[in-house]
Amino acid sequence: xxxxxxxxxxxxxxxxxxxxxxxxxxxxxxxxxxxxxxxxxxxxxxxxxxxxxxxxxxxxxxxxxxxxxxxxxxxxxxxxxxxxxxxxxxxxxxxxxxxxxxxxxxxxxxxxxxxxxxxxxxxxxxxxxxxxxxxxxxxxxxxxxxxxxxxxxxxxxxxxxxxxxxxxxxxxxxxxxxxxxxxxxxxxxxxxxxxxxxxxxxxxxxxxxxxxxxxxxxxxxxxxxxxxxxxxxxxxxxxxxxxxx
Amino acid sequence: xxxxxxxxxxxxxxxxxxxxxxxxxxxxxxxxxxxxxxxxxxxxxxxxxxxxxxxxxxxxxxxxxxxxxxxxxxxxxxxxxxxxxxxxxxxxxxxxxxxxxxxxxxxxxxxxxxxxxxxxxxxxxxxxxxxxxxxxxxxxxxxxxxxxxxxxxxxxxxxxxxxxxxxxxxxxxxxxxxxxxxxxxxxxxxxxxxxxxxxxxxxxxxxxxxxxxxxxxxxxxxxxxxxxxxxxxxxxxxxxxxxxxxxxxx
Numbered sequence: 001x002x003x004x005x006x007x008x009x010x011x012x013x014x015x016x017x018x019x020x021x022x023x024x025x026x027x028x029x030x031x032x033x034x035x036x037x038x039x040x041x042x043x044x045x046x047x048x049x050x051x052x053x054x055x056x057x058x059x060x061x062x063x064x065x066x067x068x069x070x071x072x073x074x075x076x077x078x079x080x081x082x083x084x085x086x087x088x089x090x091x092x093x094x095x096x097x098x099x100x101x102x103x104x105x106x107x108x109x110x111x112x113x114x115x116x117x118x119x120x121x122x123x124x125x126x127x128x129x130x131x132x133x134x135x136x137x138x139x140x141x142x143x144x145x146x147x148x149x150x151x152x153x154x155x156x157x158x159x160x161x162x163x164x165x166x167x168x169x170x171x172x173x174x175x176x177x178x179x180x181x182x183x184x185x186x187x188x189x190x191x192x193x194x195x196x197x198x199x200x201x202x203x204x205x206x207x208x209x210x211x212x213x214x215x216x217x218x219x220x221x222x223x224x225x226x227x228x229x230x231x232x233x234x235x236x237x238x239x240x241x242x243x244x245x
Numbered sequence: 246x247x248x249x250x251x252x253x254x255x256x257x258x259x260x261x262x263x264x265x266x267x268x269x270x271x272x273x274x275x276x277x278x279x280x281x282x283x284x285x286x287x288x289x290x291x292x293x294x295x296x297x298x299x300x301x302x303x304x305x306x307x308x309x310x311x312x313x314x315x316x317x318x319x320x321x322x323x324x325x326x327x328x329x330x331x332x333x334x335x336x337x338x339x340x341x342x343x344x345x346x347x348x349x350x351x352x353x354x355x356x357x358x359x360x361x362x363x364x365x366x367x368x369x370x371x372x373x374x375x376x377x378x379x380x381x382x383x384x385x386x387x388x389x390x391x392x393x394x395x396x397x398x399x400x401x402x403x404x405x406x407x408x409x410x411x412x413x414x415x416x417x418x419x420x421x422x423x424x425x426x427x428x429x430x431x432x433x434x435x436x437x438x439x440x441x442x443x444x445x446x447x448x449x450x451x452x453x454x455x456x457x458x459x460x461x462x463x464x465x466x467x468x469x470x471x472x473x474x475x476x477x478x479x480x481x482x483x484x485x486x487x488x489x490x491x492x493x494x495x
Contacts, residue, residue: 110337111336114332114334114337115330115331115332115334116334116335116336116337118291118296118330118334119328119330119334119335119336120336120347121294121295121296121323122294122296122323122326122328122330123323123347123348123351123396124320124321124323124324124348124351125320125347125351126316126320
């Protein structure tokens with residue numbers, strides 16, 4: 001219990017420091033673009049892979065469930081609504097908690113245990129401005145971008161599956177898709193993705209900074225970053241659903 | 246007084262490492278800190294530069310208490326300090342040249358051309374000329390250590406803190422590094438604190454030598470003083486004769 005409170009306190013302290021160093025643009029600015037590429041662009045394939053199969057499975061399961069009771073075009077409605085509101089943002093974030101969160105925690109953890117973060121400080125760099133701020137900003141910017149790709153691919157995968165395997169025509173699928181579509185759903189998905197980006201990168205940075213004790217410590221930090229990041233994603237998901245829907 | 250350590254205590258969990266440790270270093274002086282492993286020598290250096298906060302006590306540099314400085318003031322202070330880490334602590338994702346340039350990039354008004362010239366100059370000083378494009382992983386341990394030294398001196402700091410600068414180096418490179426430490430002191434008037442186990446180096450580079458023992462200073466004096474001391478603990482360490490200090494314990 002005490003350890004949990006202490007962790008929250010340390011996390012809050014890091015967050016406050018990060019906000020305080022936002023004005024040091026000369027330190028984090030040059031680091032941002034490469035991180036947009038490594039955190040964002042490089043993550044697109046895994047997100048698309050996951051949403052391709054999610055869209056396919058959703059279409060097949062919807063068709064299976066609706067057969068004989070609900071018109072076929074409701075497959076488009078279910079695929080669209082489910083991918084946009086829930087599975088697109090959440091599955092993408094969970095996948096990136098593994099890829100991005102683990103990568104950040106292990107990189108910063110290694111820097112911590114090999115005194116590279118101390119060396120940064122000794123060279124008069126604020127390590128929070130240099131290491132944390134650009135990563136978190138890159139996550140907050142790129143997670144929504146990746147999520148947009150995921151939503152499009154998820155729905156497209158459901159549509160192609162409907163055409164190829166479920167005897168549903170394009171007009172039927174599009175009719176269902178339009179039936180319950182609301183642009184607010186996309187805004188909702190992007191707000192969630194933005195917050196997930198903040199959490200995954202922030203938690204990765206936090207546990208990386210806390211690492212100690214060599215390779216084993218880095219391993220622990222990486223595991224905690226993925227587990228805690230994933231848990232917070234699910235809690236935040238429920239929070240946004242309760243607040244925004 | 247240039248650097249003054251006043252009664253610092255530092256514990257890590259149950260280990261009370263520094264126990265009321267006080268020491269003063271004069272401007273332009275090179276002072277070596279010797280002592281057994283784990284006695285708190287590196288902790289002392291990190292405390293001086295503000296990387297570790299003492300449980301109690303103060304470190305004063307140029308009339309300012311380091312641990313009372315606000316963050317921007319602390320970073321401003323660190324620009325005047327070069328730190329050579331025990332295991333070099335090079336940034337492994339950057340080339341050697343970029344590592345050496347890191348401190349220089351914090352200096353306002355310096356051009357890229359000047360940075361590159363300074364990088365080449367510093368790498369040449371430590372016999373690493375031409376390694377600018379190589380990654381730290383492509384260097385031997387000794388070369389990495391010298392690259393760390395080049396990074397520390399690149400900004401022409403007023404203070405240099407060396408954490409075991411010659412440990413693990415061959416005798417020729419050790420002599421080169423000792424010469425460089427002396428040169429920094431003589432030509433630039435750098436105030437230096439050197440943590441070392443190497444007594445030959447300590448005698449060669451030091452104006453004074455301090456021995457840290459059980460968390461506080463056991464001895465401070467010139468190299469001649471330490472050679473002549475009758476203190477069995479100091480003598481035992483300096484001469485590599487542990488039986489002397491064991492007799493004291495018994």
